[in-house]
Amino acid sequence: MRPHEDVGPPVVQIRDLRTQFGRTVVHQDLNLDIYKGEILSIVGGSGTGKTVLLRQMLGLETPARGSVRVFGEDISEADAQQLQRMRNHWGMLFQQGAMYSALTVFDNIAQPMRELRALPEDVIRDAVLLKMDMVGLGIGDANKMPADLSGGMIKRASLARALALEPQLLFLDEPTAGLDPDLSDAFVALIQSLHRELGLTVVMVTHDLDTLFALSSRIAVLAEKHVIAIGPPHEVLKVKHPFIEQFFLGGRGLRALEVLDERCEEANETKE
Numbered sequence: 001m002r003p004h005e006d007v008g009p010p011v012v013q014i015r016d017l018r019t020q021f022g023r024t025v026v027h028q029d030l031n032l033d034i035y036k037g038e039i040l041s042i043v044g045g046s047g048t049g050k051t052v053l054l055r056q057m058l059g060l061e062t063p064a065r066g067s068v069r070v071f072g073e074d075i076s077e078a079d080a081q082q083l084q085r086m087r088n089h090w091g092m093l094f095q096q097g098a099m100y101s102a103l104t105v106f107d108n109i110a111q112p113m114r115e116l117r118a119l120p121e122d123v124i125r126d127a128v129l130l131k132m133d134m135v136g137l138g139i140g141d142a143n144k145m146p147a148d149l150s151g152g153m154i155k156r157a158s159l160a161r162a163l164a165l166e167p168q169l170l171f172l173d174e175p176t177a178g179l180d181p182d183l184s185d186a187f188v189a190l191i192q193s194l195h196r197e198l199g200l201t202v203v204m205v206t207h208d209l210d211t212l213f214a215l216s217s218r219i220a221v222l223a224e225k226h227v228i229a230i231g232p233p234h235e236v237l238k239v240k241h242p243f244i245e246q247f248f249l250g251g252r253g254l255r256a257l258e259v260l261d262e263r264c265e266e267a268n269e270t271k272e
């Protein structure tokens with residue numbers, strides 16, 4: 001299902017995808033379209049191939065069959081130079097933050113800009129400080145080393161680096177994993193505001209139901225080697241499938257859903 005009628009061609013388009021490791025078929029006949037401006041979350045049981053799918057969208061793995069197009073270009077047909085050019089238009093937040101431990105926060109965020117070898121250092125400096133401000137880091141954090149940062153600050157610094165080249169597309173792999181509930185809520189609020197302000201398209205993999213319901217425009221459910229359901233959270237919840245019932249409608253799922261309903265009611269009251 002398309003989220004809106006006027007969103008244009010998909011930013012990510014996956015067609016007839018097959019992924020196989022040895023004799024294990026992970027994906028078969030998998031199709032998925034992701035549209036500009038949405039936050040599309042991928043959920044599925046362990047081993048259903050969510051991470052592999054993300055890696056295929058990033059051009060880090062090649063499918064056995066089928067196509068993965070990002071901004072209209074087939075990733076598996078791109079050469080190294082084309083892939084690098086494409087990567088400059090997307091940002092990636094890995095589960096563990098993935099900061100270079102030997103570089104300061106400032107140098108970690110500056111690194112993608114320096115790699116372009118096109119920007120003068122004073123422009124890079126202003127851009128790094130702007131990104132740090134966007135994610136709620138102060139100027140005093142610039143010279144800290146990753147080992148000196150809390151989990152929440154590592155996530156913020158990693159997000160600043162993911163945003164360094166002003167991407168149109170942001171990939172998030174378990175963005176709130178390892179954060180306590182308060183830090184997790186604060187990080188979700190940060191992603192929400194950046195998504196709104198920057199008009200980003202976001203592709204996210206998460207097991208966390210609060211994060212899922214708070215952020216997702218649509219949810220794609222992976223089971224039986226392909227996408228068995230896709231749509232806004234409330235529509236996906238209505239689909240009769242054992243995984244969906246077990247994943248969403250257990251105790252935690254119902255509580256997360258109640259929070260979502262309360263937020264929708266508050267939003268409606270504000271509009272009235």
Ligand SMILES: Nc1ncnc2c1ncn2[C@@H]1O[C@H](COP(=O)(O)OP(=O)(O)OP(=O)(O)O)[C@@H](O)[C@H]1O
Pocket residue numbers: 021026044045046047048049050051052053
């Ligand atoms: N490079 C690889 N070589 C062999 N098998 C692999 C490789 N990468 C992934 N797999 C297998 O592919 C399947 C899907 O892996 P993937 O990590 O994408 O699952 P997932 O849905 O992200 O799981 P989880 O929720 O547990 O993180 C698993 O069975 C995994 O063992």
